[in-house]
Amino acid sequence: MNFQTRKWVKPEDLNPNGTLFGGRLLEWIDEEAALYTIVQLENRHIVTKFMSEINFINAPVQGDIIELGIEAIGFGNSSITLRCEVRNKLTHQEILSIEKIVMVNLGADGKPAPHGKTKVEYVKDRLR
Numbered sequence: 001m002n003f004q005t006r007k008w009v010k011p012e013d014l015n016p017n018g019t020l021f022g023g024r025l026l027e028w029i030d031e032e033a034a035l036y037t038i039v040q041l042e043n044r045h046i047v048t049k050f051m052s053e054i055n056f057i058n059a060p061v062q063g064d065i066i067e068l069g070i071e072a073i074g075f076g077n078s079s080i081t082l083r084c085e086v087r088n089k090l091t092h093q094e095i096l097s098i099e100k101i102v103m104v105n106l107g108a109d110g111k112p113a114p115h116g117k118t119k120v121e122y123v124k125d126r127l128r
């Protein structure tokens with residue numbers, strides 16, 4: 001699991017209970033999954049197709065630094081399946097997990113298109 005992105009929980013991210021609004025966290029996760037997919041599949045034309053159960057484990061509060069982790073757990077024909085974990089940056093306390101996020105690679109016609117990828121790639125290797 002690669003924890004690439006850190007977020008600082010600010011007043012505008014809070015729900016009326018004073019903890020991180022779940023919808024805000026899901027927005028951050030969707031963006032992270034989209035960026036991960038664009039980099040892996042080398043195509044900007046992708047969409048989120050499916051998310052499995054979302055387990056909100058612990059609620060962050062204002063001022064917390066959290067980090068978002070994504071890993072690829074499967075490559076299909078047009079899809080890539082990801083797993084997501086969010087945790088507190090400093091304590092590593094678990095905040096959320098999503099076991100399955102399916103992202104789909106689209107062609108210019110907006111329909112699913114084969115991406116031709118079978119494993120995780122690293123940009124540094126592509127640049128060699």
Ligand SMILES: CCCCCCCCCCCCCCCC(=O)SCCNC(=O)CCNC(=O)[C@H](O)C(C)(C)COP(=O)(O)OP(=O)(O)OC[C@H]1O[C@@H](n2cnc3c(N)ncnc32)[C@H](O)[C@@H]1OP(=O)(O)O
Nearest residue numbers: 034044045046047048049050076077078079102104111112
């Ligand atoms: C030149 C252009 C420049 C563009 C410049 C872009 C700028 C940078 C843009 C960044 C973009 C960011 C995006 C952010 C994230 C969003 O906000 S995306 C918005 C929310 N998502 C949507 O609106 C998607 C709406 N859904 C759809 O359009 C259609 O369902 C889809 C995704 C085209 C798929 O259609 P479909 O008929 O289900 O296609 P189908 O061939 O049956 O399945 C496709 C794949 O999905 C899998 N699948 C289908 N249903 C399921 C399911 N229920 N569960 C699991 N897997 C499933 C299939 O198994 C298949 O996988 P493979 O076997 O091919 O690997």
